[in-house]
Amino acid sequence: MKTMNMISRRSFLKATAAAAVVSALGLTGCGSSGSSAAASSTASSAAGSAAAASEAGQTFKVGIVNYVDHASLNQIVASVESRLDEVGAEKGVTFDYADYYANAQADQSNLNQIGADLVADQVDVIVAVATPTAATMLAAVEDTDIPVVYSAVTDPVSAGFDGEEGITGTSDALNTEAIMNLITAINPDIDTIGLLYDLSQDASTQAIADAKAFCDSKGIKYIEKNGTTTAEVQMAAEALVAAGVKAVFTPTDNTVMTAELSIYETFTDAGVMHFTGADSFALNGAFVGYGVDYVQLGEATADMVVELLCGGKTPADLPYQTFDNGIVTINTESCEALGLDLDTVKEAFKPYCTEIVVVTTQENF
Structure with a gap:
């Protein structure tokens, strides 16, 4: 697997200017493209949730937030990216995750900063890897239409995610x-x-x-x-x-x-x-x-992202997934x-x- 960057290049520049050490991610709606104006983001998000399919040539901003450099979590990130590239080529759309990747290095203050930047940057969806990441991202997107798709959350029910609007994902629950x-x-x-x-x-x-x-x-x-x-x-x-x-x-x-x-x-x-x-x-x-197979876990996570952005689904339409151990x-x-x-x-x-x-x-x- 490739070596993951600790933070994205764009966020590194932000971090240098603001003394922060993590990158930024953000959201617009499912049906809106990544280049939509901020003034129309709320309306676009609402309309996007009902969209039946994406249009060829669209670009979606996909924020991916990793909790820490960790073999399993890095496998998930690489698998999500690979699957998004594959589906993007099939559908004629672009999932831009390269500009919106961040690694919090297991630091809660980093996660909080990333979450704030996510909303400001208006990405179309946030992929949150590991339970602390998902919890922080869910709090960050409160009062927005930003969907969060988590991965490697061992117990979504205990974490309070099951039944929560605006979030779904994949679990690596252990037998x-x-x-x-x-x-x-x-x-x-x-x-x-x-x-x-x-x-x-x-x-x-x-x-x-x-x-x-x-x-x-x-x-x-x-x-x-x-x-x-x-x-x-x-x-x-x-x-x-x-x-x-x-x-x-x-x-x-x-x-x-x-x-x-x-x-x-x-x-x-x-x-x-x-x-x-x-x-x-x-x-x-x-x-x-x-x-679980963490490559499979990442692929399933990416497929949920595609359902949200290109299939007109909402997190409420997609129950969290578990896998055979x-x-x-x-x-x-x-x-x-x-x-x-x-x-x-x-x-x-x-x-x-x-x-x-x-x-x-x-x-x-």
Whole structure:
């Protein structure tokens, strides 16, 4: 995958002038083109929501806001962009996202500034990647006709998005029981499992609760360690190794994902298997990633954008989407470092997944 810019070029110029560090995005209506005058934006938005189709040659401004540089989230962004390019070519329209991409680098003040700039720039739709991004963008577009399409929101209901006007998207909800079954399949006698996550990550809350319930039902002890920064996650990983756990579970946690390249060797050197909630963890060194296909997630997100801009749909017409959790991704290098036979691991996992993919560690993708 391509390396994502931290902020867009246009916003960098704004940031330099205003001492801000993030880029800008904005909105007009579905039926209006990106070059419509500000004075007609409200009327255009109202008319656009009822439009049956886009006109050839139209240009739509698509704001894409990423929460942080993170393997899974970057995969989604690249997939959204690729799909929009594909559909744009088919329909003879242009989805201009290049001028409206921003990465908040996990900073709430950045998100707030991006949200303010979105409205001022009058983009046609905002794609918000990850729960904090979606929540901030939804607040930013209050009292406007700007639709928000989120991606990688693990629990849209708990986040308050389900049924909320003006927002829809795709969820990467994790089937925690399935991944816990993977742990016990290869470790049938395991008596203690480590739980590594960031307490502040909404995406981790339910999954960790489910993991604890699973352990309680099986009579397995668990040890929790937390971190809110890469350095803290490193210390937490070392603490789990010192505690003697042989397997660690991490859900779709953005903080731990960002730190994975810094901790995977700590685990493999100690013979600890790291089971995680996304394939991107495995691409960054974790033994196993399990969950949704983030490329597919991005494509589905882009298709919702197209429905809004070119199909005359509103967010209320498009319920949020979830995906089957059944893809196991095994890092073969970590598997070997752990002293495990790949074929034996595959056989143990087969009853608990729909597909097995093998990868090697990649620092950039």
